[in-house]
Amino acid sequence: MCGAGGSLRSSRGKCMDVDQDVVLLHQFQRGKYCPNLSPYALKVEAFLRLADIKYEVDTKKPFGPKGKCPWITINGEDVADSQFILEHLTERFNVKIDNRLGQQKAASLEAVRILADEHLFWCVVTWRYWLDGCVTFLKSQSFPPKLHRAFPLFMKRGMKRRAKHHGIGLHSPEQIYHICRKDCATLASILGEDDFFGGDEPCTSDCSVFGQLAQLMWNAPGSHYQALLTETYPNLDRYCHRMKDRVFPDWDQLLDPPQ
Structure with a gap:
């Protein structure tokens, strides 16, 4: 897990404890009735599960390089904005869940x-x-x-x-x-x-x-x-x-x- 302090760069360094090709999903803490208060964090977590991509969750540093939540770190690289995250992961992992759609x-x-x-x-x-x-x-x-x-x-x-x-x-x-x-x-x-x-x-x-x-x-x-x-x-x-x-x-x- 990332620490709460330090720069994005140093925080990303700490995040290297996760295994290769494991996504670290930075998001808000869990809620009483829903796993996240952010619709975009829930969107990314749902995609990770549908695509069967391994991930871990960090709630210590929810705001990323663009000042938005969620963001991810994978293999030392930060990706921000939920839609860019999904597109990045689709290409990186060759996700095929939409291939059946015309x-x-x-x-x-x-x-x-x-x-x-x-x-x-x-x-x-x-x-x-x-x-x-x-x-x-x-x-x-x-x-x-x-x-x-x-x-x-x-x-x-x-x-x-x-x-x-x-x-x-x-x-x-x-x-x-x-x-x-x-x-x-x-x-x-x-x-x-x-x-x-x-x-x-x-x-x-x-x-x-x-x-x-x-x-x-x-x-x-x-x-x-x-x-x-x-x-x-x-x-x-x-x-x-x-x-x-x-x-x-x-x-x-x-x-x-x-x-």
Whole structure:
């Protein structure tokens, strides 16, 4: 595991304790109901499992070279940004989980991935950190008391600024929820009665969609955002549990505290 201090270079040096070709996944600590508060960290971890790539987890240094979480270290090389990580690992390990997809299906799923990663994400985090002020979200985390008190103040101010720069923060709470609902409706229609967005088996795009939907399913307990899955679009509810069982059979043991 990496230490909490030191530069990225020295931290990477410590990470060389892992075996050759073993990915060190740097991410946030585990949550009470979901293995990660970051949809992108969950996306990368799901991909590593689907692709059967050996990895270890470091939670001491979650922010990488681009100041983002997650990032990985492999054979002394750092790779940041979840999508670049997946593309890098696909090439390095010759991952074939998307090979069965035709060109048109693969292109459609890339659009699904972008909707989840670049659109739905902003609805969820704007509500989580700014509009709701972390009240619901903190119920899903095992933060120490000091962080539990400071986290809402820090995140609400920062997210308000980021959301307004992005543009979504210029809308009313009702309009942001409306956008989120439309995104979920689109995903629900595309999924239909299929087991996964990749069909009978999950594909790379499923990692992105699951990473985002899991935040509604498990990190927004009792909220009207969670109800989008549990009540409004139940096929997305079933999908989340199907992905959890397929990719994370040890889900309960990964939680903090383990269940």
